[in-house]
Amino acid sequence: MANSNVSPTPLLKDELDIVIPTIRNLDFLEMWRPFFQPYHLIIVQDGDPSKVIKVPEGFDYELYNRNDINRILGPKASCISFKDSACRCFGYMVSKKKYIYTIDDDCFVAKDPSGKNINALEQHIKNLLTPSTPNFFNTLYDPYREGADFVRGYPFSLREGVATAVSHGLWLNIPDYDAPTQLVKPLERNTRYVDAVLTIPKSTLFPMCGMNLAFDRKLIGPAMYFGLMGDGQPIGRYDDMWAGWCMKVICDHLGFGVKTGLPYIWHSKASNPFVNLKKEYKGIYWQEELIPFFQAVKLPKECTTVQECYIELSKQVKAKLAGVDEYFDKLADAMVTWIEAWDELNPSGSKAADLPNGASK
């Protein structure tokens, strides 16, 4: 007999890893179990490596702590941040899958306006598997969505769209505000469910948040470096921003698309605005020079791979931002180290290199 309750195979089950940076037991996974359990998790343990992180029963995962990172990358481990969730990008590097979804451990399942639990991962996968439209704006939002299309006046030659590299999801409840805004509006909550996915147009920069983010690792992975943050660095909370600005100029150059909007997750708890201010304050004035820099970046035609683009970008960072602060000189070097480490762990042509693993379940 036909049974409509049979669960279909989850989308991209063997082609997607979920990367989670954490310093605590992963109880938050209980709520995500119906959606995440079929997938493989890569847990990047930040902070004290002697601490044992508990992962709920039944999840398939590998876990890397700082000792693992040091062992696997050797001296190149210097490019991976410590005591900052920026360490998550190590997970992107050791994954062998085509797609990555990364989520923070204070993010829970949100509900849509009808009260239904939102399968955030499923929506990200839809976003990644349908094209983007960076070259012309469609006023009815995502034209590939059921019930929608391109409107009158949209050139037909652009309706094929381009490959989607990144899907940036949003947050209900605690919005992703900087410390000054948190301080000024401590009670503001995001309650508005905007039922839209849209492509961020070409040549437009945006603030990419790493809380609820998916991307095509094969297309754009090497650009997803979350920089030097946290321990020993003069700045924090700009890891995802840095990755977003680098990634976007490279996507624009290579002709890939970036989407934002659905899915929402439920962001449970605002981080401490005083702590955040201390981490952010240099970023708040540095970004006034970073944005014009990224808006003006031109990558030469000769750069045809993400790695080539990223190395070229690191040179421009060194040449043009080292004057802002010596930190950017160091960051430019770390960008090169990151690419070297990426290529070491992901030799071109190999699909499943034989690499040392961390603790694996």
Next chain:
Amino acid sequence: MANSNVSPTPLLKDELDIVIPTIRNLDFLEMWRPFFQPYHLIIVQDGDPSKVIKVPEGFDYELYNRNDINRILGPKASCISFKDSACRCFGYMVSKKKYIYTIDDDCFVAKDPSGKNINALEQHIKNLLTPSTPNFFNTLYDPYREGADFVRGYPFSLREGVATAVSHGLWLNIPDYDAPTQLVKPLERNTRYVDAVLTIPKSTLFPMCGMNLAFDRKLIGPAMYFGLMGDGQPIGRYDDMWAGWCMKVICDHLGFGVKTGLPYIWHSKASNPFVNLKKEYKGIYWQEELIPFFQAVKLPKECTTVQECYIELSKQVKAKLAGVDEYFDKLADAMVTWIEAWDELNPSGSKAADLPNGASK
């Protein structure tokens, strides 16, 4: 005694005209009465000038038919389309107000998801009176809206935004599709209420629809020319598109913002796709050359007024698009005529020129 039921003065009551192009009695205004009655209407009667258009009681309006247009503009009336709703732009020219709202007579009041009638005009006014953010994308949409703000990573220097020139509203029920899409998807209806207003980023073009559109006439009015369409012209249904592309490159040059999204109106009836195809088919292939042209347009620094930008644009149209079809040579001339007529009816410095009116109530 305090009475909370006293109606407040409608926003911009004496600073906004509602422009309606029509060929029929304006019964549709009955549904809009609670929202439109306080405002002045400019009705542009298309087609046979001997026909009498009935306007429901109680509305304050002036009405112009083709005879009025010919009388007021003399030989320059050639730039105003006939037998096409593109004639509406004559209304922009004769208005003396700071703001314009234009709406088609087959558009009715839509309901929001809570079932409440949407005051489209009020939302447009909110859109126009708050700044736009064309230089950086805010992932939580309009940062000036109640309950929203700029997210982490949004440069503080850009948070003042820029003046908003245009507010482009959307449509529930019948989406604004071209003839091929209408033919392929005759039953598709837009049922998705997306609760968002967003700025179209700088350097990004979009398909501007004239059905439900508001703008700041003082900022951008002379760029809102709806071109040569309909009677005697080889093309129709590209009037608003043309205006949108011209307007957007000029807004980008002068640093004004363009918003799209809320408010929705209820678009009642799909126009005939066969008739539309006949009007559109040249536009469908011409636009493949128009879009690259508009994407590449550079306006010189010396152009500091909308009129100067528009005249410069007309020269580039003549130089670069006349080869696509001789129609664009004629259109470029009409663009110049339009600006001459605009300046004649709107002498600089004068706030209320003494001009001949059409039939006035």
